[in-house]
Amino acid sequence: MKLEQLLAETRSALVQINEQDLSKITQAKDWQSKYRVLMQLGKKLPPVPEKMKQPELLVKGCESRAWLLHYHNKTDDKHYFVLDSEARIVKGLMAIMLCLVNGMSSAELAKFDLNHKFDQLNLKPYLSQSRGSGLTAMAEKIKACC
Amino acid sequence: MPVFDVQQFRQQFSFFQHNPGWVYLDNAATMHKPDAVVSAISQFYQQHNSNVHRGAHQLSQQATRLFEQARTTVCRYINAKSSEEVIFTSGATAALNQIAFGLMHTVLGAGDRVLLTQLEHHANIVPWQLHCQRYGVIIDVVPLTADNQLDMTAYQQLLERKPKVVSFSHISNVLGHIQPIDAMLALAKKAGAITVVDGAQGVVYKQPDMQQLDCDFYVFSGHKLYGPTGIGILYGKKDWLEKLTPIFAGGEMIEQVSFVNTTFNKLPFKLEAGTPNIAGALGLAAAIDWLQLYNTEQLIQHKLLLLKEFYNGLSVIKGIDILSLPVHNAGIVALNVSNEHPADVAELLNQQNIAVRSGQHCAMPLFSYLARPGAVRCSFAAYNSLDDVNRCLLALEQAVEILTA
Ligand SMILES: Cc1ncc(COP(=O)(O)O)c(C=O)c1O
Numbered sequence: 001m002k003l004e005q006l007l008a009e010t011r012s013a014l015v016q017i018n019e020q021d022l023s024k025i026t027q028a029k030d031w032q033s034k035y036r037v038l039m040q041l042g043k044k045l046p047p048v049p050e051k052m053k054q055p056e057l058l059v060k061g062c063e064s065r066a067w068l069l070h071y072h073n074k075t076d077d078k079h080y081f082v083l084d085s086e087a088r089i090v091k092g093l094m095a096i097m098l099c100l101v102n103g104m105s106s107a108e109l110a111k112f113d114l115n116h117k118f119d120q121l122n123l124k125p126y127l128s129q130s131r132g133s134g135l136t137a138m139a140e141k142i143k144a145c146c
Numbered sequence: 147m148p149v150f151d152v153q154q155f156r157q158q159f160s161f162f163q164h165n166p167g168w169v170y171l172d173n174a175a176t177m178h179k180p181d182a183v184v185s186a187i188s189q190f191y192q193q194h195n196s197n198v199h200r201g202a203h204q205l206s207q208q209a210t211r212l213f214e215q216a217r218t219t220v221c222r223y224i225n226a227k228s229s230e231e232v233i234f235t236s237g238a239t240a241a242l243n244q245i246a247f248g249l250m251h252t253v254l255g256a257g258d259r260v261l262l263t264q265l266e267h268h269a270n271i272v273p274w275q276l277h278c279q280r281y282g283v284i285i286d287v288v289p290l291t292a293d294n295q296l297d298m299t300a301y302q303q304l305l306e307r308k309p310k311v312v313s314f315s316h317i318s319n320v321l322g323h324i325q326p327i328d329a330m331l332a333l334a335k336k337a338g339a340i341t342v343v344d345g346a347q348g349v350v351y352k353q354p355d356m357q358q359l360d361c362d363f364y365v366f367s368g369h370k371l372y373g374p375t376g377i378g379i380l381y382g383k384k385d386w387l388e389k390l391t392p393i394f395a396g397g398e399m400i401e402q403v404s405f406v407n408t409t410f411n412k413l414p415f416k417l418e419a420g421t422p423n424i425a426g427a428l429g430l431a432a433a434i435d436w437l438q439l440y441n442t443e444q445l446i447q448h449k450l451l452l453l454k455e456f457y458n459g460l461s462v463i464k465g466i467d468i469l470s471l472p473v474h475n476a477g478i479v480a481l482n483v484s485n486e487h488p489a490d491v492a493e494l495l496n497q498q499n500i501a502v503r504s505g506q507h508c509a510m511p512l513f514s515y516l517a518r519p520g521a522v523r524c525s526f527a528a529y530n531s532l533d534d535v536n537r538c539l540l541a542l543e544q545a546v547e548i549l550t551a
Pocket residue numbers: 174175236237238239240267269270315317318319344346347367508
């Protein structure tokens with residue numbers, strides 16, 4: 001699979017997550033339903049082929065391995081991402097992160113407050129929880145792209 | 147002998163009163179501390195705080211006496227020949243680093259071999275690696291059999307290469323398997339090797355007897371023996387401790403210092419540079435005193451009961467891949483839900499207030515051998531109850547249900 005195709009498929013999956021699934025998560029009536037939705041999110045993203053998972057794409061500090069591909073379209077200054085992870089819950093949470101920032105300009109990305117946004121979605125505990133989950137590292141890696 | 151009353155035992159841990167909703171099965175990472183340990187530590191700071199081995203004043207002498215009494219308590223507990231053989235360190239990791247560093251150059255040189263096993267904790271791999279690379283020492287590794295036990299035939303063959311040091315764990319921190327250490331030590335000694343036992347998980351299982359084991363070194367951490375963090379023990383036979391080059395240098399460990407030369411103090415002080423963790427040592431001694439109020443055999447039986455119940459429960463949950471054997475197991479079960487990442491399983495348990503660890507448990511070489519990304523580890527202590535076991539099983543069932551939905 002080519003990078004363009006991965007970017008395009010990820011982009012439409014992230015739009016769908018943003019428009020349909022985020023509200024399901026905030027409105028989930030118990031933790032079980034919330035986790036069921038979370039774990040479905042990752043499945044919507046196209047898997048990154050093994051040979052594209054280069055070591056420099058690894059998000060360091062994850063107990064489960066996660067990879068972040070980044071593409072900056074210089075003509076319109078927009079940032080696009082592709083994500084994969086071995087663990088489903090982490091992948092779901094990372095997908096939420098990406099659906100919030102995918103397609104942002106450098107300036108938008110620079111001032112985006114992921115903490116605040118996660119707080120609004122009642123997902124803050126996952127960010128601050130343990131560094132081992134890799135979510136903090138993912139947030140830093142996204143920020144470092146702009 | 148009255149029967150073991152787990153509720154009475156558990157009541158001595160304030161932690162559980164403060165965290166009533168939690169099932170704590172991460173004991174192989176660190177254990178909770180009975181109130182007796184917590185009060186010993188605060189009592190030291192509130193009533194006896196002074197530096198040791200230094201001041202001329204009575205307060206310092208009193209603190210020194212308490213500190214040295216703590217050493218005697220440890221010495222008696224592990225049945226070392228004398229207190230000089232008991233070195234306070236910050237933990238098992240520090241002790242293993244001291245041994246690996248201390249033997250290099252003087253005892254170990256280019257072409258010499260060190261024998262480790264496939265399932266060692268990184269603390270019993272990396273210190274060797276670090277120094278072996280520098281001094282040209284070769285590391286050999288004992289492989290495992292198909293059921294994840296140490297391959298004793300391969301072990302004997304590797305001993306024929308005449309390793310100068312054999313270093314292995316008493317109990318695997320991932321699998322919980324109790325290694326056949328008597329046989330392993332006997333074989334290693336016959337081959338003329340210096341023997342090192344990583345007792346980080348072993349010491350809490352059963353009181354280790356240094357004179358009976360007859361190993362050259364045995365190390366452990368206080369916090370995995372109901373004691374505080376930041377304190378541990380390096381036991382070594384006196385002759386071997388004498389030969390170790392100190393990894394830390396500084397105050398108290400010297401006899402004479404000039405800018406031309408320094409001569410070291412006698413044991414144990416030679417290997418205890420700087421102000422020691424006095425409160426930690428007292429806390430560890432308090433843990434040992436407290437633990438000795440109980441009958442070891444009863445504690446073991448209680449843990450075996452928990453283990454049996456856990457294995458029985460696991461056998462009826464679909465898709466559980468168990469890495470640990472139920473026999474010769476000290477109370478640790480590593481498992482996976484088939485085709486699921488252990489981080490997901492552990493997070494779903496966490497949501498249900500079940501504290502377990504997931505990942506590779508500082509034993510990456512073991513997991514590359516097992517060809518798995520990691521495992522969920524449930525580790526039991528004597529303060530865990532059958533209720534804990536059942537809650538964990540129910541939570542696992544729930545996790546499997548969510549994962550496979
Ligand atoms: C077998 C084993 N060795 C060494 C260690 C290191 O102990 P510490 O981190 O207390 O120094 C551990 C702790 O996880 C262990 O389980």
